[in-house]
Amino acid sequence: MKRVIVDYIKIPEDILQKLVEKYPLGYKNRDIISFTNAKGKSVEAVELKTEDTIYLVKVSAMLVDKMDDYE
Numbered sequence: 001m002k003r004v005i006v007d008y009i010k011i012p013e014d015i016l017q018k019l020v021e022k023y024p025l026g027y028k029n030r031d032i033i034s035f036t037n038a039k040g041k042s043v044e045a046v047e048l049k050t051e052d053t054i055y056l057v058k059v060s061a062m063l064v065d066k067m068d069d070y071e
Contacts (some may be wrong), residue, residue: 002053005037005045013054019048026068032059 006015023031027046033056037043045056 003056004053005043005056005058007058011057015048015050015057018050019046019057022048027059 009033011019023046031046032044033047034042034044035056043056046059048055048057054058
């Protein structure tokens with residue numbers, strides 16, 4: 001299974017749609033995964049699984065706004 005880290009700025013529309021479907025009321029603190037990326041920086045993301053890929057979408061206030069606007 002492929003793993004992809006996606007920033008909210010570059011999130012494809014189909015993934016955004018699935019993210020909104022998975023978290024219709026927004027994501028909570030318990031949904032956030034924290035990890036250290038290859039550059040040694042701490043990253044927070046929400047997970048979205050599709051049939052062949054696991055997406056980690058970086059969280060930010062802008063992601064929440066983008067999800068709200070999509071609806």
